[in-house]
Amino acid sequence: MSRSQSQRQVFSIRKSLFDQGFLDDQFIQLEDLQDEANPNFVEECVTLFYTDSVRLIHSIEHTLDCRPINFNRLEDLVHQFKGSCSSIGAKKVKNECTQLREYCMSGNAEGCIRTFQRAKQELAVLRRKLESYFQMARQAGASANA
């Protein structure tokens, strides 16, 4: 694949991520922070996010496993998770967190569990897509926001 073709492909993947609502404007903020001195800034942040989210997800799961569910604690964790998601622009995951938080506040255990599963799924999907995106971008030799 020619360089320009690769680049086009990268751009197109990136565009679809936004169009399909996986990413929002905050992701662009991260891209803007990337420069020659910090060439992999976006990927580094996303990696940080994954690591931190694994921790949060475990905590949330643990909270959901307890009976009765400690909704206050759960809400706190979800709030943190949502904050992380929003900071990298993970739009769909963030929306699930918002919904999850509502269920927490209303004490709806089933709603919480259900929504949390969706949030995990969205996170997994996003992760896959971003990984392939970054890989392609590296291969194309062009940064996402070139």
Add this chain to the structure above:
Amino acid sequence: MNLSSGGNRSMSTVASSCGGNRRPVDAVSDRFPAGLRVLVVDDDPTCLAILERMLERCLYEVTKCNRAEIAVSLLQENRNGYDVVISDVHMPDMDGFKLLEYVGLEMDLPVIMMSADDTKAVVMKGVTHGACDYLIKPVRMDALKNIWQHVVRKKKHEWKELEQSKSREEVENRQAKQAEEADYSSSANEGSWRNSKKRKDEEEDLEDREDTSTLKKPRVVWSVELHQQFVAAVNQLGIDKAVPKKILELMNVPGLTRENVASHLQKYRLYLRRISGGVPQHPGVINNGFMGSQEGPFGAMSSLTGLDLQAIAASGHLPGQSLATLQSAVFNKGNTLSGMTMAGMDQRNIFSFENPKIRFGEGQQLQQMTNGKQINLLHGIPTNVESKQLTSLHHSESSIGSVSTQPNSHGNSSGSLMMQATHPQSRAQLLNEAVSSQFSKAPPSIGLLNVSNGAGVGAVQMRNNNPVHDNRGTGFNLVSQPSPIPSFPINKSELAGSGFPLASAPGVMAAKGMLHDEINSRMKGSVGYTPNYDMFSEIHQPKFHPWELQGVGLQFDCSHRPNTLQGNFDILPSVKIQQQDFSSVGTALIAGSAPAVYSSGERTQYYRTQNTSQQIPGHNSVKIKGERIGDFDSQNNLIPQHYGQEDLMSALLKQHPGSDGAADGEFDFDGYPSIGNIPV
């Protein structure tokens, strides 16, 4: 992941490169805002990394840490090493608000809060705790680019405060002397004692401060726990009665000296004033909130809830005191006051826009207080006035008027306490907030605001007794108390009259009664009664700070009224003035009412009736503060940086439609010229 290990000080290469000389002073001054030293605290590693990168992009010198305790130790190690702190609200080891308070008090640095939570309550909390800004996550570059303004604003503000506090001290000293001469009741005597003691303490405080800076004595590290002990002691004593020696005794911390406590107390007062001035503060903020707990006696903040107020009242006694003071001032009757207060308070809810209950608690406290305190306050207030005032209180009119009742006293303008809000800004803001939100409720806040100067309502009153004392720290109290101070029920009806009359002792009388009705109707919402204090206080002569009015949202435009009033408080003027906007009751009162009394005479008290009440919590208020100061300065030459109530009072008094020129004549209550003018 722990991006910042330990107390890390990670300096990015970017920061280093732009740091150039790397000397903080140079870095800041040469390429300002580049090189601004930012300490960012967030437990979320992703956010922390992003923030760091963004700040580097802004050419700031960034230090990041993921735990509040680490941040605190970093700050303590290097007190002058940072220009601004950005902190997350939700952190596992320490509540962001506690850190905020600590930094605000100890370091006196601007603190910016951030959170993914954008609910009004939380944002308001940030504001009331003294945050100079509140960012909603996810944070964007744009938001960070301009944080340097907070540094500038704060420095400017502090400089002003310093000057003002000095001049205020002088005034207080003068007042103290005068107060002593006044023929007061026992409270007065107490006040005298207190005055002299306070004066002495304050002088010592000042010396301490100076010594500390010049001699570089080993500093006591005011940890969060120690500070909480301090706050507890202060609350127990009552902010207006809190003297370093007693605080020291209560704290019972080995190795702590009176000087340590004195300087910390001074800082605390400044802090309270600062935060109360900006926005109606959260009740808890003042005292308890100072370091940790969010609750404070003052609860001036809009988020005050009944609980808060009560807590505040209970904790600090201030609310009660202030209320009492106000009440007593107004009514000169313990009972009535309390009754009134309560009524008034409910409505008024100056700060706590939400909870009338609080007021109740406050009122009750006040009751107790009032009984004791009234004496001086209402000294000269005519009975009818009082009764009217009482009624007005009920009407949820701004109790400001009631506050003003105090004025009679003796010059102390304690009455003005209310008005005087320690901080021009804070008061104004408080007033604004109060006014705006409460307008109907009776911008008690206005009164309260004033009170803030002195330690809440109590402070106001105290003025008479302890002018010195009140002026200084009281600011906090007053302000914070959201409701207690019946803040003048701006409402039109009674308050109007009642409030002002206080203004000058002689003038106050004038207010007697007649004013009430008239004023009330006019006043609409002008809270301006508080100005009463000013009026009376011979000591404080027109301290009228225009800014006070401004913030409050008082819309009066004092500008066109040169205050020729001297001493007489003519309530009328204030009433008149208010006309401007009585919509924002608070402001109106202050602005308008003051006019008369103040002797500022020729000065045209320009109250900018800004109606800041509209400000958006958090941001606006914060900003306003900064802005206001400027305003005041320009306008207020006359007023000696005396924040206290006098300012408000003066402002109100000043409002006195300068048109009349003759202070005495104008405020003739009979004439109550203002009435006519007051656009009800």
